[in-house]
Ligand SMILES: Nc1ncnc2c1ncn2[C@@H]1O[C@H](COP(=O)(O)OP(=O)(O)O)[C@@H](O)[C@H]1O
C-alpha cells in the first residue's frame with residue numbers, strides 16, 4: 001500500500017516558536033511510519049521555510065541550518081511543497097498536512113488559508129475558528145452571545161495609551177484592581193501580567209502592547225484553572241477536565257514550560273456539576289466558533305462564587321510532553337498515537353464532506 005504523504009509544519013514567526021518545536025517532536029514521534037511518509041518543514045523565526053531531515057534535528061535545535069528551502073504552493077493542481085536545493089527544484093506532493101504552528105501566522109487562519117487554496121486536507125480547524133480564537137476580544141464577543149460567564153473586560157488600542165491618565169481612567173471606570181492585562185492576540189502567556197495599581201497598569205499595558213495593538217484588561221478571577229480538550233468533527237466530544245497546578249502566582253511562560261514544579265492533573269475533584277458544565281461549555285464554544293478537529297478550551301472555577309468562568313481557547317493546542325491536550329486524551333484511554341491518527345482522519349472527513 002502506498003503511504004500517505006504528510007506534511008508537518010513547525011516553528012513559526014510567533015512568540016510561541018519554541019513551544020511549537022517541542023509540540024512537533026511529540027506529533028512526529030506519534031505518527032505511524034508504516035502508514036505515512038512525512039516531510040518535516042520548519043519555519044524559522046524570520047519566516048524562512050526549510051526542509052528538516054530528521055526529528056532529532058528539531059530536538060537538538062539545529063534544523064535551521066537545513067540547506068533545502070521548502071515552498072508550500074497554493075497551486076491546487078501541482079499540490080505540494082517545492083523543495084529547492086541549489087539549482088535543483090522538485091515537487092514533494094502532499095496528501096495531508098498537520099501544522100503545529102502555534103500563535104500568530106499559524107493558529108490564526110493564515111496557514112489554513114494556504115491549505116484551502118491548494119485543496120490540501122489539513123488537521124484541525126478551518127480558517128474562521130483559528131482567526132477568531134486567536135483574537136481574545138473576538139472570542140469574548142462570541143462567548144458573550146452564548147451566555148457563558150467570562151471575566152469582565154475593557155478593550156484598549158495601542159494608540160489610546162498615549163494618554164496614560166485617560167487609559168487608566170477608562171479601566172478604573174469599569175474594573176477594580178488587581179486586573180489582568182493581555183495582548184488580544186498572543187499565547188503562552190507572552191505579554192500577560194497582573195496590575196495591582198495605576199503604576200503597574202501602565203507597565204502592564206506597555207508590555208502587552210509589545211505583542212499586539214489591541215489590549216484586553218480583565219477583572220482578576222481568583223480560583224482554580226481548569227481546561228478541557230475537544231476532539232471531533234460534526235459531533236465533537238469533550239475529554240475529562242484537567243487542572244493546572246501552577247508553581248507561580250499565575251500561569252506565566254516560565255511556570256508553563258520551565259518550572260518542573262508546575263503540574264497538571266486529570267479529573268480533579270470538583271464541586272457539584274462543575275466538570276459537567278465545563279465539558280458542555282467547551283463543546284458549545286467549539287461549535288459556536290465553527291471548530292473542527294481539535295481545540296482546548298480553558299476556564300476558571302471562581303473561588304468565591306463556585307462559578308465556571310470561560311478564559312480562552314486554543315485551536316492548535318500544545319503537544320509538548322507536558323501539554324494538557326494529549327494528556328487529557330491519554331487519561332481517557334486514547335494514546336497520543338491514536339489521537340494523532342484520529343486527527344489526520346478528521347482532516348480527510350472534512351474534505352469529503354465538502
Ligand atoms: N482574568 C484573569 N484572572 C486571573 N488569572 C488570569 C486571568 N487572565 C489570565 N490569567 C492568568 O494568566 C495566564 C495566561 O493568560 P491566558 O489568557 O490564558 O493567555 P495565553 O493565551 O497567553 O495562555 C492564565 O493561564 C492565568 O493563569
Ligand SMILES: [Mg+2]
Pocket residue numbers: 188189298312
Ligand atoms: Mg492560556
